[in-house]
Amino acid sequence: MSNCSVDLNLNFPEETTMDTILKTAKHPCYSECAHDYARMHIPVAPRCNISCNYCNRRYDCLHESRPGVTSEVLTPEGAYKKYLLVKDKLPNLKVIGIAGPGDALANFEETKEAIKLIKEDDPELTICISTNGLMLPEYAQELVELGVRHVTITINAIDPKIGALIYKWFHYQGKVLSGEEGAKILLDNQLEGLKFLSSKGVLCKVNIVMIKGLNDHHIPEVVNKVKEHGAFMTNIMPLIPAEGSEFEEMPLVSNKELNELRDRCSLDLKQMYHCKQCRADAIGQLSQDISIEFRGTKTDQGDENKSLVDEIKSSDLLFAIASKTGRLIDQHFGHVDNFLVYKYTDQGIALVDNRSIERYCIGKECEDKEAKIKNIVDLLSDCEAVLSMRIGYEPKKKLLENGIKSLEIYDGIEDGIEYAIKELGLKDVG
Known part of the structure; x- marks a missing residue:
């Protein structure tokens, strides 16, 4: 030494x-x-x-x-x-x-x-x-x-x-x-x-x-x-x-x-x-x-080594937010490189994570769309819905096929989540 x-x-x-x-x-x-x-x-x-x-x-x-x-x-x-x-x-x-x-x-x-x-x-x-x-x-x-x-x-x-x-x-x-x-x-x-x-x-x-x-x-x-x-x-x-x-x-x-x-x-x-x-x-x-x-070391602990955010999904509703400002739902789905993830419970709405992704669209052309949407779906698999200002037909369809709803909205984040809860029929959930 x-x-x-x-x-x-x-x-x-x-x-x-x-x-x-x-x-x-x-x-x-x-x-x-x-x-x-x-x-x-x-x-x-x-x-x-x-x-x-x-x-x-x-x-x-x-x-x-x-x-x-x-x-x-x-x-x-x-x-x-x-x-x-x-x-x-x-x-x-x-x-x-x-x-x-x-x-x-x-x-x-x-x-x-x-x-x-x-x-x-x-x-x-x-x-x-x-x-x-x-x-x-x-x-x-x-x-x-x-x-x-x-x-x-x-x-x-x-x-x-x-x-x-x-x-x-x-x-x-x-x-x-x-x-x-x-x-x-x-x-x-x-x-x-x-x-x-x-x-x-x-x-x-x-x-x-x-x-x-x-x-x-x-x-x-x-x-x-x-x-x-x-x-x-x-x-x-x-x-x-x-x-x-x-x-x-x-x-x-x-x-x-x-x-x-x-x-x-x-x-x-x-x-x-x-x-x-x-x-x-x-x-x-x-x-x-x-x-x-x-990496990947077995510790005989079952599911203990899972993402801490994963622990939320069984009891709370998570929403992925497309936001440029951090205050509003004001970004197109295809332009997002960082989703804000909010948790909704009866006690209120709180930011719990932000998740970086490779942008779905870059420039006029969207290349490797299949691979990108798969990565996005995997990243947001615990989310109930994606809230964005705009979203194209194809990504909307792919999200829904994997159990993730999407909603186009321009509003404050908390107000937008409250609206989504009602619009998507989730009021009695969570």
């Missing part, structure tokens, strides 16, 4: 315990000399509460390595059993991380349960989570009580005007927000949560996605602001233009540009230079992801 030592002159919060400092020396993301130690990301958090313009969360993508990608979603019990298998094979396992594929705090009950199960087995393991920070003020104290001592927060801007260009919508306290209003709430919650966690001795790493021509000039300001609020280090990462995302055509950042900015910001705060932008189900050392060796 690496002989990692800890520089006690680093920017540790005053309340940081020596135990946390020593564990940091064995955390591959927080200490570059900890490269011999392994970490395991458990993908128990599929839902996300914000829509980033650079994100396209695709499941079952075995050949990509970027945040938000996973080959499966696990229940807390499934994650625990898989952890036991990994622990048995990797004696150098020191860190369990929850990094999606959505947001750890948008799935807090699952995140909390997974942490409790694993901590009961090994209280000495380092547990860390990654979050966009929207729900940090609500859950920060519970994270401290759970023994989480390392938290990564993605903060891409401290100017709401820039934030409004990076994010499409925010689902917060039952409302879908957008623009500068949503970006301001996100920023305020991020900074409040960061300050609180730091005051409790939690080491906070701030991830910043460097988007050329959009926030690159602004990043030194971000670094200084998060330093003021107690950040231990920042990790400036290059944008990965994900196919199907709003930013898929954005220019790439060169390694030279990236490291020059990191060097500049290192004068103010410790920087991470060795990030691999890992998958949400990564296992092993940073330099050697061996998660593929554990």
